[in-house]
Amino acid sequence: MNTTISPAISTWNIDPVHSVVEFRVKHMMISYVKGQFTGVTGILSLDEADVLDSSISATVDVSSLNTGDVQRDAHLKSVDFFDTESFPTISLRSSKIQSVQDRGLLVTGQLTMRGVTRDVDFAVEGPTAPTKDPWGNTRIGLSATARINRKDFGLTWNTALEAGGLLVGEEIAISLDLQFLQA
Numbered sequence: 001m002n003t004t005i006s007p008a009i010s011t012w013n014i015d016p017v018h019s020v021v022e023f024r025v026k027h028m029m030i031s032y033v034k035g036q037f038t039g040v041t042g043i044l045s046l047d048e049a050d051v052l053d054s055s056i057s058a059t060v061d062v063s064s065l066n067t068g069d070v071q072r073d074a075h076l077k078s079v080d081f082f083d084t085e086s087f088p089t090i091s092l093r094s095s096k097i098q099s100v101q102d103r104g105l106l107v108t109g110q111l112t113m114r115g116v117t118r119d120v121d122f123a124v125e126g127p128t129a130p131t132k133d134p135w136g137n138t139r140i141g142l143s144a145t146a147r148i149n150r151k152d153f154g155l156t157w158n159t160a161l162e163a164g165g166l167l168v169g170e171e172i173a174i175s176l177d178l179q180f181l182q183a
Contacts, residue, residue, distance in 0.1 A: 008048040012140060012180035014041055014058060019178045021060050025150070026169030028161060035076070037090075039064030044180055046127065046140075051105065052097045058178075060090040080157040087114045095119065107144065113153040122146045122176070130182070138182040146174045 019040050027033040039061030047053040062084045067073055077084040096108040105124040110117050126142030133139055150156075150172050159167045 010046045010048060011183040012044040012046060013183050014043070015139070015179045015181050016040055020176075022175045022177075024173045026171070028167055029165040029169070033067060033072075035065060035067035035073075037061065037064045038066070040176075040178070042092075042178075043183075044127070044140075051127070052099060054097060055094050056107070056109070057093045058091065058176075062088055062090060081155055083114060092120075111148070111153075114155065116153045118148075118152055120146050120148055122174075127180075139179055140182075141177070141179045143178070144176040148172050148174065 016039060019038075021037040021040050022034060023036075024032045024034045037060045040058055041061075042056065042058030044056045045054055062077065062082045065073055065076055065082070067076065076082055079086075082090075091112045092109045094107050094109045098106045098108075100106045100123070103123065104126070107122045107124050108119055109122060111120040122144040123146070124142055124144045127140045128142065130138050130140050149170050150168075151170055157168070161167060
């Protein structure tokens with residue numbers, strides 16, 4: 001008789017109403033411009049016995065981009081940057097989760113943007129302990145940050161400034177604040 005007990009895996013769906021993906025990039029080499037994507041969906045398969053054996057996948061609807069400026073948003077959605085007609089989504093699929101002493105988790109994932117896939121490391125805080133909301137749903141949350149070079153994903157458009165330097169920085173800071181509902 002086999003008495004092996006399989007680990008408990010719980011499934012959690014990203015709550016797009018309470019989740020956001022944000023980015024920031026240097027503009028004209030003097031300040032940062034921030035933007036966000038609100039159209040994020042995905043699934044966390046949480047191994048309750050060992051979080052390191054968990055996995056996450058997420059998809060971002062690039063058309064949900066908002067920087068607070070309609071003209072800039074249109075330019076970012078154009079072929080110069082995200083090319084939303086050809087590449088309507090950005091996706092992430094975890095490939096490895098590691099514990100980082102006293103700092104949470106390091107999730108390595110395959111980030112796909114503009115048809116280019118690269119491994120990216122995300123520093124993760126969470127997941128939080130499960131909590132019941134006022135409507136009886138069980139929720140958890142997590143936050144993650146990463147830095148990428150936009151050129152690695154084919155986002156190469158830029159223009160030189162008369163005073164020297166470039167209009168758009170290459171390094172992009174990414175932050176995810178995700179809330180999940182237990183499936």
